[in-house]
Amino acid sequence: MPSIVDQQRAFFQQGSTLSYQARINALNRFDQGLRQCEDDIVKALYNDFQKSAFESFTTEFTMLYEEISRTKRLLKSWMKPQKVRTNWINWPATSAILREPLGVNLIIGAWNYPVLLLLQPAVSAIAAGNTAVLKPSENAPNVAQALEDMINSRFDPSHLKVVQADAQGTEKLLELRWDHIFYTGSTAVGRIVYKAAAKQLTPVTLELGGKSPAIITESADLKLTAKRLIWGKFLNAGQTCVAPDYVMVHRAVREEFLATCVKEIEKNNYRLGQNQYCQIINERHFDRLEALIDRKKVFFGGEIDRTTRYMGPTIMVDVTLSDAVMKEEIFGPILPVIAYDEIDEALTFIKQLEKPLAAYVFSNKSIEYQSILSQLSFGGGAVNDVVMHLTNPHLPFGGVGHSGIGAYHGHHGLDCFSHKKSVLYKKNWFEAPLKYPPLTDNKLKWIKKIMK
Ligand code: NAD
Secondary structure: OHHHHHHHHHHHHOOOOOOHHHHHHHHHHHHHHHHHHHHHHHHHHHHHHOOOHHHHHHHHHHHHHHHHHHHHHHHHHHHOOEEEOOOHHHOOEEEEEEEEEOOEEEEEOOOOOOOHHHHHHHHHHHHOOOEEEEEOOOOOHHHHHHHHHHHHOOOOOOOEEEOOOOHHHHHHHHOOOOOEEEEEOOHHHHHHHHHHHHHOOOOEEEEOOOOOEEEEOOOOOHHHHHHHHHHHHHHHHHOOOOOOOEEEEEHHHHHHHHHHHHHHHHHHOOOEOOOOEOOOOOHHHHHHHHHHOOHHHEEEOOOEEOOOOEEOOEEEEOOOOOOHHHOOOOOOOEEEEEEEOOHHHHHHHHHOOOOOOEEEEEOOOHHHHHHHHHHOOOOEEEEOOOOHHHHOOOOOEOOOHHHEEOOEOOHHHHHHOEEEEEEEEEOOOOOOOOOOOOOOHHHHHHHHHHHO
């Protein structure tokens, strides 16, 4: 492994990744590879957790294709120096921010969207002129192999290379000297990554998780709320970092909301199979999730089958902070619903937990949702929707506090893999004498006068 980092560093230092044309060529090769391997990757997703062809294409590929084509279209303008104003002290001069690639990157992906979460940062990394080692999650082994086949047969390993490793192997990778580490996964492993990076003073981007709340106020359109919320919660069988983790609903609309959710779940018929619902990724996560279900509090669902790793959509009610389901990010198809009487009560409840990756407000009153948005800290979110904010490339995607450090997507991805180099271009036709010796009282008087 140290040799691949050395090779990539040499390739980078030769300037092989820098030019606009080199970046466009890499993006074209990436796009072509993805299209040629799409069927194999979709099969691998099915083999890993019976993810359907429909969900595979819509949740893994659409954003990637969009990211590549948009990046190619806008890269020239994103690469231009950004002119900024110059303060009078430096007159006569001009100033600009030049984006430079960080260098050799380690990108570590998670299993839940194993294609998107590894390849989307890779697109930004190469567009920004970097090299990268991509480490897919060992928990989706078929996808990891398909991605290795796709990338390693098309790219010079000095530019882009997939390396497979388990937790121990990844810890070894973290000991190497990288210019940037981009990690997606749990907060617990995020700490390990951060600590390892600190030893080498390596900058990190940490895309973590958390307990993302959805608040449903009395004014919400309940039918549409249930439709959107149930879709987002049970997409990928709840194994989505920005899925609503739990719901806070106003007591006056609780019964109607629950009934509407049940209707929506029944209509969607969440069963394992070609174009339906996926499995829980592995037995470890299945057992973890099963232990979070308190049968006394199950309002709907609770159907499970360990042999097929099927866990049906499950709604729990009357949940409190001392329930197991509220002690960790659920990351599965269990939806706790908690009633509140006053908005402040809901906000106090949410603020007792770490800052989440997402938050959602369902309300038809602007004053109401603006007030909630201003009082809660979270990575990103939506009003009257869930999950979809991350598909907007104009919005940076990332967490805050325990849900992450840094952000990417669209030109924010380019920023994530670049250093913004500040440059002052000084003119030679004038030089003010004030800062140079002799440092007289008269000069100081003038400086003080100017500063006033
Ligand atoms: P995971 O088990 O796939 O682990 C993520 C990566 O960390 C893998 O590549 C794995 O090899 C590596 N890893 C595991 N143990 C390690 C160790 N000891 N040292 C170094 N590397 C190690 O995925 P996960 O952690 O179960 O992912 C689920 C979590 O990720 C959830 O909390 C979810 O919210 C979060 N997530 C966040 C985002 C986001 O974009 N912010 C996206 C998806 C998932």
